[in-house]
Amino acid sequence: MNKTIRPSVVLVSIDAVKPEFIFDSERLGLNLPNLRKYFVENGTHASRGIKSVFPTFTYPCHQSIITGTHPGTHGIHTNYVFDPEGKHLKAYNWFVSERVQNLWHYTGKNGYVSVNVGFPTSVGADADYNIPEYWRDGTSLDSKILDAVSRPQGLVREAEKEMGQYPATDLSLKGDEKRLKFSSWLLENKVASGAGNNPFFLTTYIAAYDTVAHEVGTYGKEALEALEKIDQMLGVFIGRVHEMTGGNVVVCVVSDHGMLDNIGDIRPNTLFARDGLIKLDENGSVSDWKAWCQRSGGSGYIKLKNSDDSAVREKVEVILTRLQDDKDSGIMEVLTGRQAFAKRKCVSEFDYVLVTKPGYEIQEQTQGNYFKSEPTYMAQHGYSETFPEMRAAFFLEGVNIPKNKDINGMELVDIAPTLAHIMGFVIPTAEGRNVLEDNA
Structure with missing residues (x-):
């Protein structure tokens, strides 16, 4: 060459x-x-x-x-x-x-x-x-x-x-x-x-x-x-x-x-399902949803199927406020999409963004407990860039x-x-x- x-x-x-x-x-x-x-x-x-x-x-x-x-x-x-x-x-x-x-x-x-x-x-x-x-x-x-x-x-x-x-x-x-x-x-x-x-x-x-x-x-x-x-x-x-x-x-x-290294899994979709925001079929698969949290390691993106549904938004915000106030929830920060874009320069298309504490990885399961002490992955990323x-x-x-x-x-x-x-x-x-x- x-x-x-x-x-x-x-x-x-x-x-x-x-x-x-x-x-x-x-x-x-x-x-x-x-x-x-x-x-x-x-x-x-x-x-x-x-x-x-x-x-x-x-x-x-x-x-x-x-x-x-x-x-x-x-x-x-x-x-x-x-x-x-x-x-x-x-x-x-x-x-x-x-x-x-x-x-x-x-x-x-x-x-x-x-x-x-x-x-x-x-x-x-x-x-x-x-x-x-x-x-x-x-x-x-x-x-x-x-x-x-x-x-x-x-x-x-x-x-x-x-x-x-x-x-x-x-x-x-x-x-x-x-x-x-x-x-x-x-x-x-x-x-x-x-x-x-x-x-x-x-x-x-x-x-x-x-x-x-x-x-x-x-x-x-x-x-x-x-x-x-x-x-x-x-x-x-x-x-x-x-x-x-x-x-x-x-x-x-x-x-x-x-x-x-991870401490455990946290699963916000289990809370949404209990409040009727996610519906499952007879096999436990998602048949419909009004709110969903998508995993991204130590963070999660929450979308409302209908962002104009005030009743759904109120239910979701009650759940998120409870998680943020609970020191054992693994959640460090709850942001709206606009707040996340302004503070962390991530996408703004989602209704809410979750940022977890070190070691608490978000998973997408809809059944079982919110917290699982045996993590799916022993180590992970997706956490705060700070x-x-x-x-x-x-x-x-x-x-x-x-x-x-x-x-x-x-x-x-x-x-x-x-x-x-x-x-x-x-x-x-x-x-x-x-x-x-x-x-x-």
């Missing part, structure tokens, strides 16, 4: 990685030589972490990373489509925002070849080569569906002839390793052969730490072991990228949010990047405008700032 004046840029998201894993690795018994070599000793970093967005959940965070805007602007409120009756078959918000543009769009407009492999919220992105995060059932049918929404169409089918099935639903270490291999394949077989002198912008995604930590806890042995294996995979991948570009590359490794445990990670290394430089006061929405600056353009809709300029 020819060396260009403008550097190629690689953006790797490692889901839920906390900055302390790298900067306090000795205390935690972690061996992460590649992350330390590339980004601590020879790069720019944020040792205190960076402020995430609300909710600190994977899909809204990733759209904030790639657009430089808050959820209230880009419109993705949580991972899942709002669907009380299950009509959408557990669909996710897989798609790029229709409200603002993203780095894939702007890099293409500014002479870069844009490439994506598995970055969340990427279906519909106008990257030159796009294998988005999307799935249905984990079978070979996923490959056919994914191939239909990839860009150009047929890209997945072509890559799978050499690489085997793409890991659409595999969020394990094995899946991560394969996503990085697909990323390398695209760079070597598509970008290097067809880009000429154009630099590239690549995004990819690593999920295994988040997957394991949900099951065993933030500092569980298996979760920390996953981090060490991720470090090994990244070392190989980053080395290959430097080799391909002749060193004319900038690598940015980030996370979307942090992680904290919690120190929710701070995300940011690392940068490569050509013209200062070595051993620590950045303070950074936020998740600063990532996109900072990378845009490195590539020589500005994102007009970004709500963040270029931190390299601010910390010069």
Whole structure:
């Protein structure tokens, strides 16, 4: 690949990685030589972490990373489509925002070849080569569906002839390793052969730490072991990228949010059901609803089916007031949609937003007790972006990047405008700032 004046840029998201894993690795018994070599000793970093967005959940965070805007602007409120009756078959918000543009769009407009492999919220992105995060059932049918929404169409089918099935639903270490291999394949077989002198912008995604930590806890042995294996995979991948570009590359490794251990589940929909606001059929499935709380980890979004129904609103507010006044409810804050938008810059389309205390995760069950002492997940995120445990990670290394430089006061929405600056353009809709300029 020819060396260009403008550097190629690689953006790797490692889901839920906390900055302390790298900067306090000795205390935690972690061996992460590649992350330390590339980004601590020879790069720019944020040792205190960076402020995430609300909710600190994977899909809204990733759209904030790639657009430089808050959820209230880009419109993705949580991972899942709002669907009380299950009509959408557990669909996710897989798609790029229709409200603002993203780095894939702007890099293409500014002479870069844009490439994506598995970055969340990427279906519909106008990257030159796009294998988005999307799935249905984990079978070979996923490959056919994914191939239909990839860009150009047929890209997945072509890559799978050499690489085997793409890991659409595999969020394990094995899946991560394969996503990085697909990323390398695209760079070597598509970008290097067809880009000429154009630099590239690549995004990819690593999920295994988040997957394991949900099951065993933030500092569980298996979760920390996953981090060490991720470090090994990244070392190989980053080395290959430097080799391909002749060193004319900038690598940015980030996370979307942090992680904290859970105490238990809280289930507001059980209270709504008892007050007749949710109806169940003979199988216990939702047949109708007047109020519903959608989960987002340590937060919840409440929608009234008819926002003009004053009787329903009164019932809901009585329940929410009781929860807020009860110190044992796990609820830290109850906001209206407008209040949440103003205070936390999240979406305003819901009637109420719940913010929980650390360790109290919201679930959507409609039957049983409000509080369940055995949490569904041992660790979770989605909590307030002000919690120190929710701070995300940011690392940068490569050509013209200062070595051993620590950045303070950074936020998740600063990532996109900072990378845009490195590539020589500005994102007009970004709500963040270029931190390299601010910390010069």
